[in-house]
Amino acid sequence: MIQFTLKCSNDHRFDSWFHSSEAYDKLEKSGLVTCTVCGGTSITKAVMAPRVRPARDAVPSTGTAAQTAQQGQLTAPASTTEQALAKLKAHIEATADYVGRDFVREARAMHDGSAPDRAIYGEAAPEDARRLIEDGVPIAPLPFVPRRKSN
Numbered sequence: 177m178i179q180f181t182l183k184c185s186n187d188h189r190f191d192s193w194f195h196s197s198e199a200y201d202k203l204e205k206s207g208l209v210t211c212t213v214c215g216g217t218s219i220t221k222a223v224m225a226p227r228v229r230p231a232r233d234a235v236p237s238t239g240t241a242a243q244t245a246q247q248g249q250l251t252a253p254a255s256t257t258e259q260a261l262a263k264l265k266a267h268i269e270a271t272a273d274y275v276g277r278d279f280v281r282e283a284r285a286m287h288d289g290s291a292p293d294r295a296i297y298g299e300a301a302p303e304d305a306r307r308l309i310e311d312g313v314p315i316a317p318l319p320f321v322p323r324r325k326s327n
Contacts (some may be wrong), residue, residue, distance in 0.1 A: 184211035185218035188258075213258050215321040236278045265320050272297045274322060287313040297322055 177209030178197060190212045193293050194200040200221075203209050207217045243294060272295035275282045285291035287308075300308070308315050 181222040182209070182211075182219050183222040184214060184216040186211070186214050186216060188213040188216075189222055210321045212320075213261060214319065225307070261319055265318075268295075268297055269323070271295055274298060280308060283308055283313050283315055284311075287311070 177193050177195060178200070179191055179193050181189060181191050188211050192209070192212075194203070200209070204219060209219045210217050212220065235272070252268060275296045275298040277299050279296065279300045280297070282291065282296050286293050288298075299322065300315075305315060
């Protein structure tokens with residue numbers, strides 16, 4: 177595993193782990209590496225210092241990084257904006273149904289009354305989202321890229 181400090185075109189910086197440098201390159205070329213703050217896909221590696229792993233019997237750190245690792249996160253949000261976005265994302269993922277690429281169909285069905293109302297989130301092409309808005313379907317873009325669920 178390798179950790180990279182990454183930067184998006186909006187100068188948001190974040191850390192992420194990859195299986196290898198080649199794995200990062202492949203994911204980045206496919207547009208699958210996204211900014212954790214704005215969801216942008218124009219990502220580059222930021223200048224970073226190498227990290228050397230301590231010996232297994234070393235005394236564990238008690239700083240912020242150690243607390244973050246214990247919480248299951250790779251990095252903690254660096255600013256109040258990132259913290260607010262992380263909180264919003266967690267709330268949406270906990271309280272709404274992820275419908276993936278069926279978002280347009282589901283939103284339209286709820287608006288037409290052929291499906292029960294519920295909180296949903298997912299993915300839509302810009303043209304499809306525009307048509308929903310023009311038809312009066314209440315939708316809003318998310319300030320993050322939804323985590324794709326495979327099951």
